[in-house]
Amino acid sequence: MISEATPRLVVFVYLPGELDAVPAGELRLSQFGKDISSVFVYGTRYVQRPNALEIDPVSLGFRAIPRRAGEEIAPAHGLSLFGGIRDAAPDAWGRRVIERRLNAAGAELPEAAYLLETRDDRAGALDFRMRRTDGPRKHPFNRIVQLDYLLECADKIDNDEPVPAEMLQLFQYGSNMGGARPKAVVEDDDGLWVAKFPARRDRFNEPVAEAATLALARDCGVEVPRTKVARAGGRDVLLVKRFDREKAGGNGYYRRHFNSALTLLGKDETESLGTAYSEIVAAIARFAPADKARAMKQQLFRRMVFSILVSNTDDHLRNFGFLASGRYFELSPAYDIMPTPAVGFDRYQHLTVGRMGRLSTLDNALTECGVFALTVPEATAIIDGQLKIVEQWRKRFAAFGVSATDIDRVASAFRAPRHLGWGPRGA
Ligand SMILES: Nc1ncnc2c1ncn2[C@@H]1O[C@H](COP(=O)(O)OP(=O)(O)OP(=O)(O)O)[C@@H](O)[C@H]1O
Ligand SMILES: [Mg+2]
Numbered sequence: 001m002i003s004e005a006t007p008r009l010v011v012f013v014y015l016p017g018e019l020d021a022v023p024a025g026e027l028r029l030s031q032f033g034k035d036i037s038s039v040f041v042y043g044t045r046y047v048q049r050p051n052a053l054e055i056d057p058v059s060l061g062f063r064a065i066p067r068r069a070g071e072e073i074a075p076a077h078g079l080s081l082f083g084g085i086r087d088a089a090p091d092a093w094g095r096r097v098i099e100r101r102l103n104a105a106g107a108e109l110p111e112a113a114y115l116l117e118t119r120d121d122r123a124g125a126l127d128f129r130m131r132r133t134d135g136p137r138k139h140p141f142n143r144i145v146q147l148d149y150l151l152e153c154a155d156k157i158d159n160d161e162p163v164p165a166e167m168l169q170l171f172q173y174g175s176n177m178g179g180a181r182p183k184a185v186v187e188d189d190d191g192l193w194v195a196k197f198p199a200r201r202d203r204f205n206e207p208v209a210e211a212a213t214l215a216l217a218r219d220c221g222v223e224v225p226r227t228k229v230a231r232a233g234g235r236d237v238l239l240v241k242r243f244d245r246e247k248a249g250g251n252g253y254y255r256r257h258f259n260s261a262l263t264l265l266g267k268d269e270t271e272s273l274g275t276a277y278s279e280i281v282a283a284i285a286r287f288a289p290a291d292k293a294r295a296m297k298q299q300l301f302r303r304m305v306f307s308i309l310v311s312n313t314d315d316h317l318r319n320f321g322f323l324a325s326g327r328y329f330e331l332s333p334a335y336d337i338m339p340t341p342a343v344g345f346d347r348y349q350h351l352t353v354g355r356m357g358r359l360s361t362l363d364n365a366l367t368e369c370g371v372f373a374l375t376v377p378e379a380t381a382i383i384d385g386q387l388k389i390v391e392q393w394r395k396r397f398a399a400f401g402v403s404a405t406d407i408d409r410v411a412s413a414f415r416a417p418r419h420l421g422w423g424p425r426g427a
Pocket of ligand 2: 179180318319336
């Protein structure tokens with residue numbers, strides 16, 4: 001079906017330390033069926049602001065902008081959308097909720113509709129409005145105590161069951177973040193949390209397993225947000241503290257502008273598979289503050305090694321985030337790390353690890369440790385340190401509340417060192 005989208009949207013940015021967004025420019029979207037093209041025009045006033053943020057440093061970076069304010073800019077590398085804008089849009093789950101709400105279940109909507117329909121809870125610091133004079137669409141956030149009700153709604157959507165309109169109405173305020181899993185944003189006195197719900201397709205209690213894995217990652221020196229596990233409707237829900245929102249007293253939240261690694265690499269989603277970790281390192285070298293780049297490269301190495309150790313093979317480019325900090329981008333805390341049970345011992349990461357390609361082994365990780373600003377002895381020490389901790393995973397998962405049955409179900413995700421390409425083989 002041919003559909004023409006709303007052609008022009010005003011893109012607003014919540015600048016650091018400010019509670020009101022300012023207009024940054026205009027997004028012109030044309031869409032015929034699945035064929036989308038877009039251009040962006042920065043406002044002259046916006047680019048003159050000393051604290052203006054780049055919406056997307058690859059396509060809309062400021063090195064070229066002062067000259068180009070008022071000019072139409074197309075996304076780099078022939079992309080149809082700007083990565084920085086796509087990162088603020090919902091993914092599979094949020095789109096499903098919007099489609100349901102607009103009573104178009106199953107039918108895709110024009111891209112502009114997904115942008116306009118997202119609310120205050122979307123990732124990062126952007127907002128999309130029809131006109132410069134439009135105010136924000138603010139709503140009170142759902143509270144953690146409403147989790148039962150929210151999970152009931154998420155279940156219905158996940159199962160393609162009808163959802164009462166008032167339930168959907170409430171659910172929409174918090175369903176606009178990315179990712180495919182059922183989720184909602186909820187608030188308590190500490191701030192905002194991403195609630196990740198159990199899903200129909202889960203093979204084990206994924207919320208608790210993800211919480212246990214994130215705790216294990218933290219012990220391995222991976223920077224992760226605070227998490228907690230809440231009960232709703234007799235089931236477990238993972239709560240992950242949002243790293244792109246900070247409480248501003250009782251007045252709402254300050255936001256941090258978010259770009260995924262996909263955006264900083266100027267790639268399309270279909271190009272994620274097989275992209276190398278070393279390309280993320282190159283993005284760090286290009287966009288991170290010089291005094292922090294080294295630590296971030298080493299942190300990325302830790303994340304790669306940990307993903308190998310727990311068979312977190314869904315390490316795609318949207319599962320790495322960056323937060324704007326002035327004219328730079330800093331690696332965000334890690335998220336979405338899950339052990340993936342598998343048959344056999346040979347497995348592959350989504351991203352290329354080292355000289356042996358995507359092969360998920362520790363010796364492969366070591367092949368390019370220099371790229372991550374680590375010497376071989378330093379990288380070896382990190383690997384050995386993580387191995388020692390991850391070896392204890394059964395005990396730690398049990399202490400975390402993962403059931404004995406679920407521990408058995410995920411066990412194949414954890415391999416012995418000899419199957420990880422480490423230490424004596426064939427032992
Ligand atoms: N703690 C957090 N703070 C802020 N943003 C977050 C946080 N956790 C996740 N996000 C954002 O929300 C998106 C979805 O989260 P996540 O990757 O955990 O969900 P998912 O549904 O499991 O994803 P996938 O589809 O990759 O399996 C992320 O891509 C990231 O943009
Ligand atoms: Mg994800």
